[in-house]
Amino acid sequence: MAAQPRWFQALTKALSLPENKGKTIYQLATVDSHNIPHVRSVGHRDFLIPKTYPAVPVLLATTDVRAAKVTQSLSNSVAELAWWLEGSQDQFRIAGKVTIIPAPSHPFHTMNAIPKGSAIHFLDEGGDKDHPGKYDWEKKRREVYDSMSPYLKASWTRPPPGSAINSYDDAKAWPQKLPKLGEAESEEDKRNAEIAFGNFALVLIEPHEIDWIQLGIFPHQRTRFTRLTNEGNGDEWKEEIQVP
C-alpha cells in the first residue's frame, strides 16, 4: 500500500509548527460558466484519508449550498487553492477536483457523479479499489455540522448569501445562534436547525497537483507534485524540483 505522499507530510508538518498556529484559512479559486475566475477565503476543516488509498488525502471544507462557489464548481469542478503559511513562509498551491456533498434531498446531491477511480470512493473502511464501500456521507455531514460554532450554524438560516438587503440592520432579525442538531429545545430552534442543516454542504477537494514553495529558506525551494493518472498509477506522485 502506498504511503502518504511527501507533499502531504510537508503540509501537515508545516501546519504543526507553532509559528503557523491557527493558519487554517486558504483561498479557493474557481471559474464560473463565463470562464471568469473567482477566489475567496475558505476555512480548512479536515483531511480525509482514504483507508485503502492513503496516497490521495482529500481536503474537507464546508459551505452554504446556495453560495456561488457551489454552482461554479458544478459547472467546472477543477479548482485551485493557495495556502499561505505566513509563519514558516511556505506556500502550498493545490489543484484538485471539487465535489459538493449537500443534504440527500437537495437537487445538487450528485454523489453518483464522483468519477470511477476517485479517491473519495475509498473513504469507507470496507471499500477497496475494485469494490468501493458505502461511506456514510450523511453521518459525516451531520458530524461536521455539529462541530461548527453556534454562530456559523445560524448563518445557514439566512437568505441566500450575496442576495441584496435594504440595510445592515436586516441582519439583526436573523437567528444569531443555533445549538447542535438534536439539542434544539424551542420549536423555533428546531425549525431553524432544519433550515440550516438543509443548506449546509461539505466541500471535498481531491488534489492532483501541488506546487510547494519554501520562502523561509535560502535559496528558496520549489517542488511540484503531480498525481499520475495512468491506469493503476492513481496513487503515485511524480515529484519535480523547479525554479522558484
Added chain:
Amino acid sequence: MAAQPRWFQALTKALSLPENKGKTIYQLATVDSHNIPHVRSVGHRDFLIPKTYPAVPVLLATTDVRAAKVTQSLSNSVAELAWWLEGSQDQFRIAGKVTIIPAPSHPFHTMNAIPKGSAIHFLDEGGDKDHPGKYDWEKKRREVYDSMSPYLKASWTRPPPGSAINSYDDAKAWPQKLPKLGEAESEEDKRNAEIAFGNFALVLIEPHEIDWIQLGIFPHQRTRFTRLTNEGNGDEWKEEIQVP
C-alpha cells in the same frame, strides 16, 4: 471630480489598523487558456491613483514576466484577488482587469492594448479623460524595481520560474543578491542587473467589482461595489448591501 470610492477608503483604513500590520499579501486568481483556475500569493506594492480619475484606484504588484500568471492574464485579463485581513477579519475580494507592463523591448509590451476609458490612462498628471497624458511607465518600472530587496532583484536572473532543475543545490550557483540599477560595480553584477530588469514587470489591476465582508463585527456585514461602465459613468460605483 469624484472622490475616492468608499470601498477604497474602507480598504486603506483596514490596512492602517495595527492588527493588520504587514498584511500585504493577497491571493490572485487567473484562468489559463483551458479555463482552469490558478491562484497564488502576490505582494501588494502600491495603489496608483489617477489624478483625474481618483474613483478608480489601480493596484500595483510585480512579477517575473516569464511567470505563468503573465501568459494567463494575457489570454484572459479578468482576474480576482482575495485580500484577507486576519487582524480585523475583513475580506476584500477585488475583481479587475490585469495589465502587464514589461520592459519596452519585451514582446508583451502591449501598452496600446489598454482599453480606451481605462483608468490606467489617467495616471499622468497632464492627462484628462479626453486627452490622456503619457505616463512614464519605464520610469515607474525602474523606480519599483529599485525598491525591491536585493534578494528579489537577483531572483529575476534565474532560469524561468517553474522550469525543472536537477537538484535544490542548483540554486546555489545563481546570483543571490543584486544592487540597485546604476549601483552595480562588477561586470558580472552589471550583466545580471540587465537580465533581472529585463525580466521584471509591473502588474496593474484595475478594479471593477469589490465584495467586502466584515467578519469582525456581529452581525457580519457584506457590501458589494460595482463600477458603472455606462458611457460617462466609469467613475461611479453602485453600492449594495448583501447577505454575508
